[in-house]
Amino acid sequence: MTRLVMKFGGTSMADLERIRRAARIVAAEAAMGKKVAVVVSAMAGKTNELVAWTDGAGAAASGLPMSDDEYDVVVGSGEQVTAGLLAMTLRNMGLNARSWMGWQVPIVTDDAHGKARIEDIPPEKLGAAVDAGEIAVIPGFQGVTRDGKITTLGRGGSDTSAVAVAAALQASRCDIYTDVDGVYTTDPRIEAKARRLEKISYEEMLEMASLGAKVLQTRSVELAMAHKVPVRVLSSFAEPGAADNSGTLVCDEEEIVEKRIVSGVAYSRDEAKVTLLGLPDQTGVPATIFTKLADANVNVDMIVQSQARTADTTNMIFTVGRRDAARAVEIMKANQAEIGFEEVRADEDVAKISVVGVGMRSHAGVAQAMFKALADKGIKIQAISTSEIKISVLIDAAYTELAVRALHAAYGLEQV
Template identity: 60%
Template sequence: MARIVMKFGGTSVADLDRIRNVARHVQRETAAGNEVAVVVSAMAGETNRLVALCREAATIHDAREYDAVVSSGENVTSGLLAIVLQAMGIDARSWQGWQIPMRTDDAHGAARVEAIGTDVLSDRLSQGQVAVIAGFQGLSSLNRITTLGRGGSDTTAVAVAAALHADRCDIYTDVDGVYTTDPRIVRTARRLPRVSHEEMLEMASLGAKVLHVRAVELAMVHDVPVMVCSSFADPARPPVGTLITAEIDAMEQETVTSIAYARDEAQVTLRDVPDAPGVAYAVFGPLAEASIVVDMIVQNISEDGSATDITFTVPQSDFERAMAVVEAQRGTLGFGKLLGDTDVVKVSVIGIGMRSHAGVAATAFKALAERAINIRAITTSEIKISVLIDAAYTELAVRTLHAVYGLDKTP
């Protein structure tokens, strides 16, 4: 017997037929003698509808009331799934965030989980009752409903699994696992049977949409094994997907695991910046104060050392603000030109095996050069190499790197 947390996203609970399908997945686990907690999202499109209603009611609105409204979608889904399970003869009840309670900080709209009360929940699971938990929501220190931000139901599921010391957290979605890259771009992409928490964290932060970054962080910190699988697979059969767990033995690990890409990057370049101590802080200090996250940074110094060019990237959503913040420093910095470009993409090579293999970066650069793909900027970590390229070359770059590292499906 195992204790399992199952999470179902919006497409998996889009209507009553799909909720009944979810119930059959739950039934399979209870029939096997497992203790089951289920975390559900709102029905597909419901959160967007509720957000739109808040904005229509008032362009500027109270974040506390916004959370009260948008969290209601998960209440509906959890109640409906509990009703369906009960009709199937399965002992089940729904739980809202405040009933557990799921304690969070007071950052409405983007709250972080601080503590989960599990005594009653754990007792009910031990008695064979299925807990159907509304994802995405919690309770602030002032006993106000909070929400965890978009994709927060993944975070709820992993947090509940950690608090309950679950054997596994199964994330059911509309794909059957984590792939070596986007199958829509590379038909030969293959499903990975297993990846490490660290690799998945890089993949999630670099464009892979399978799991929310915060959920992966929680899973890694609390060592929660996570299975990504499809809710549309046969509910009578055990789930098949990708297991995300602690680092795999280096002997078993491929050098490169996956190729990810992110289209939401923007490039900012300062030309002819006087090269003097404190210049970098004068550029990036104001950006930090404006809560603008900077990713890639490249600096080129002139031959005589008197001037430098600085290039960096920011999320596209922050591009206009970033340009305005830097422009405001023109008098202080004395740069020549300020240039920007949103028609760029970040492509990343990821793999824990990179730690113990030389030449991984050189292989990528050579392959891209042979395809005449210009690299605008580069960042690296122990298990990642990211390059910034023109958006027009996205698919070519992904296919090229996927092939050169031998990630294509075997015949």
């Protein structure tokens, strides 16, 4: 039997009319003989509203931590509403449908409330139900601890829920329905010549998701890659069965016959640069710096160290998420005597631009093309980081869109 997991995001669940549209898409797949499980997000904006309610109802006022288990009960309820509404809509269409809460499946997680990780999804009950012809509608983002407490998976967790359910059911594919019709070579709002990719590898998608592309949540891509779950990204706003809504398939690299050198250009404005001037040029100083940051759960991305003008000193640049910039500076100042630097500075007016492609492994000249394209536009590079299939540069935020368009053209991505 062909099992299929379908996931609908918040914009696809935004109101009753969109829920009815999603129901028609589900019904079309069921009519083709698929054994279907559906994972849903809360209505667009609802989770933010629920989080605000927890603030007003006591989490912030009473001093309770935001990871309190009752916080999860509240913020996980948005998906429960849409699961019930979609199941009711499917029943009204004459289909056999039922909602399954996270604790009924069960989607078993650890007890890290507010950011739980899935540990197990026993497939027996859910698999038997869908194989018998029931359309199972499951709230995303929601799980349960082994001692029965409701948990949530963190923002964007519904994508992770869907891929995890697909892996547990050994589904043929996980279809993620959203407000875009696939994964593009770059943001079409910046570059009108951006093209939708027919296929993209797990590794490329993981890099693009972590680098700022908002199409899929990073943890969901990691899970799909680990369990070899094919994931298709497509639009919920096209009519069911529309020929132009084939979306983008996220799959194993081996399934892509002709690998592109560069598949896409990603960007992130959520960056901050921290500069330490006058560091002692001594073994162990960088370890001290990054241990202090790690102990405070501050994630560091790019790192550049260079000799300073003063003898026996160096300067260091590293980047963190913008929301961590002030905390990183505070940590450095609090440990200035131990580390021994002269000055710390923070700059939030920066952006990270990245090119991604599995073809980089076997082709020379990718970095040269990137640096030349940026130089031709007069864009100064402040820091560089690389992986086997990615090159990222830090630039002044004012040049973000110019850099994206220049790199998109430099690698001929409009011809994909």
